[in-house]
Amino acid sequence: MVKQHDIVIIGAGAAGMMCAVEAARRGRSVLVIDHAKAPGEKIRISGGGRCNFTNIHCSPKNFLSDNPHFAKSALARYTPQDFIARLAVHGIAWHEKTLGQLFCDGSARQIVDMFVTDMREAGVDLRLSTVVEAVEKTDAGFAIRLADGAVVAQSLVIATGGKSIPKMGATGYAYRLAEEFGLNVTETRPGLVPLTLDPVRLSEWAPLAGLALPVRAKAGKGAFDEAMLFTHRGLSGPAILQASSYWREGTDVALDILPDLDLAASLRQAKKQNGRQALLTALADFLPRRFAEWVVADAAMPPKPLADLPDRALEALAARLRPLTVRPAGSEGYRTAEVTLGGVDTGGLDSRTLEAMTVPGLFFIGECVDVTGWLGGYNFQWAWASGHAAGQAA
Numbered sequence: 340m341v342k343q344h345d346i347v348i349i350g351a352g353a354a355g356m357m358c359a360v361e362a363a364r365r366g367r368s369v370l371v372i373d374h375a376k377a378p379g380e381k382i383r384i385s386g387g388g389r390c391n392f393t394n395i396h397c398s399p400k401n402f403l404s405d406n407p408h409f410a411k412s413a414l415a416r417y418t419p420q421d422f423i424a425r426l427a428v429h430g431i432a433w434h435e436k437t438l439g440q441l442f443c444d445g446s447a448r449q450i451v452d453m454f455v456t457d458m459r460e461a462g463v464d465l466r467l468s469t470v471v472e473a474v475e476k477t478d479a480g481f482a483i484r485l486a487d488g489a490v491v492a493q494s495l496v497i498a499t500g501g502k503s504i505p506k507m508g509a510t511g512y513a514y515r516l517a518e519e520f521g522l523n524v525t526e527t528r529p530g531l532v533p534l535t536l537d538p539v540r541l542s543e544w545a546p547l548a549g550l551a552l553p554v555r556a557k558a559g560k561g562a563f564d565e566a567m568l569f570t571h572r573g574l575s576g577p578a579i580l581q582a583s584s585y586w587r588e589g590t591d592v593a594l595d596i597l598p599d600l601d602l603a604a605s606l607r608q609a610k611k612q613n614g615r616q617a618l619l620t621a622l623a624d625f626l627p628r629r630f631a632e633w634v635v636a637d638a639a640m641p642p643k644p645l646a647d648l649p650d651r652a653l654e655a656l657a658a659r660l661r662p663l664t665v666r667p668a669g670s671e672g673y674r675t676a677e678v679t680l681g682g683v684d685t686g687g688l689d690s691r692t693l694e695a696m697t698v699p700g701l702f703f704i705g706e707c708v709d710v711t712g713w714l715g716g717y718n719f720q721w722a723w724a725s726g727h728a729a730g731q732a733a
């Protein structure tokens with residue numbers, strides 16, 4: 340006999356588990372299906388194993404979407420404070436790092452365990468290592484054919500995430516299913532991803548590999564003041580990951596080194612105060628020494644004291660750094676991207692419930708929707724908030 344549930348959720352990740360707990364607490368019978376061996380694998384590896392689970396400054400402006408208003412409703416009804424209150428119930432300690440980013444004191448696994456406990460206590464049925472073969476709309480809801488049987492449900496929630504990190508089982512399943520049901524899917528791209536450089540630029544910057552320094556990275560409409568890391572493949576670090584979500588192939592990224600300092604004025608001042616000082620020593624007051632060495636060598640500046648360098652030479656040197664424009668060759672792609680930009684078109688979804696407007700009973704939540712957060716806990720906050728919204732309605 341085919342087992343009947345009120346709700347079937349495909350995907351036991353951040354959004355799917357939140358949705359399951361909320362729906363089951365309303366008395367709905369819920370089955371969660373995942374093809375992975377364990378639930379919440381991305382939670383477990385996130386934030387360097389400590390999970391940057393939310394951001395206290397979360398607001399709709401921290402998200403990219405074709406419709407910047409879409410996320411407002413769900414985000415307003417489930418806030419970072421709501422998630423913090425949930426952690427408190429389970430005694431999970433946390434701390435704030437920089438820029439409002441909240442991390443577990445202990446391990447990200449505590450958050451996975453919290454959801455597993457909450458799902459068990461609410462009576463959610465969790466089936467792992469289970470492959471969905473087909474989904475069909477019926478008069479009563481949905482028929483879901485599994486590799487090892489079949490289930491039917493009144494509501495079907497798709498929470499299978501995006502395409503990032505295929506090694507962890509990311510499949511892009513939600514996009515295919517959305518299209519099967521006639522929903523539009525906006526262009527998908529890797530986001531929060533390191534950028535690669537062409538061989539010429541790479542060899543030019545080879546001496547800088549492994550070096551991090553604060554920059555203002557600008558791409559498209561995004562501008563971020565954070566650390567940038569030179570790598571053997573190109574550029575990474577939070578500033579670049581953030582900018583990557585706004586970057587498009589064939590366009591430049593502007594890197595403003597020392598964005599809040601007038602370097603030319605500072606070097607002229609240093610020359611006035613201590614003209615015997617070497618240019619490199621003066622520069623190293625403002626920049627990491629390795630970077631300062633590279634700047635001096637790259638500009639072929641003579642190894643002279645400041646007093647022997649005309650002001651215009653100091654000004655020309657400072658001008659080389661502001662802004663440093665680079666045209667990335669590409670990105671590292673889904674292999675290392677933290678998120679997938681784009682996805683199920685919000686135009687086809689109800690922003691209060693995440694239900695498909697043309698397919699009653701079908702919901703899309705989490706990363707598979709065309710709502711993508713900045714780096715810093717915003718993507719989990721969207722997963723919690725959208726999962727919560729659907730959990731109240733499905």
Ligand SMILES: Cc1cc2nc3c(=O)[nH]c(=O)nc-3n(C[C@H](O)[C@H](O)[C@H](O)COP(=O)(O)OP(=O)(O)OC[C@H]3O[C@@H](n4cnc5c(N)ncnc54)[C@H](O)[C@@H]3O)c2cc1C
Pocket residue numbers: 349350351352353354355372373374375378379380381382384385386387390391392393469470471498499500501503504507508509510511512676677678704705706707715716717718719720722
């Ligand atoms: C390395 C890394 C670190 C990250 N760190 C952070 C962080 O610190 N803070 C933050 O806010 N965000 C972080 N993110 C982003 C965050 O993990 C995601 O945005 C979030 O997990 C999305 O939640 P989701 O529930 O939509 O999808 P997921 O968490 O990806 O869950 C999807 C689930 O669906 C299952 N699934 C997929 N396809 C199928 C299928 N066909 N059949 C059955 N099941 C399927 C998967 O196995 C998975 O369990 C990080 C991402 C990565 C890759």
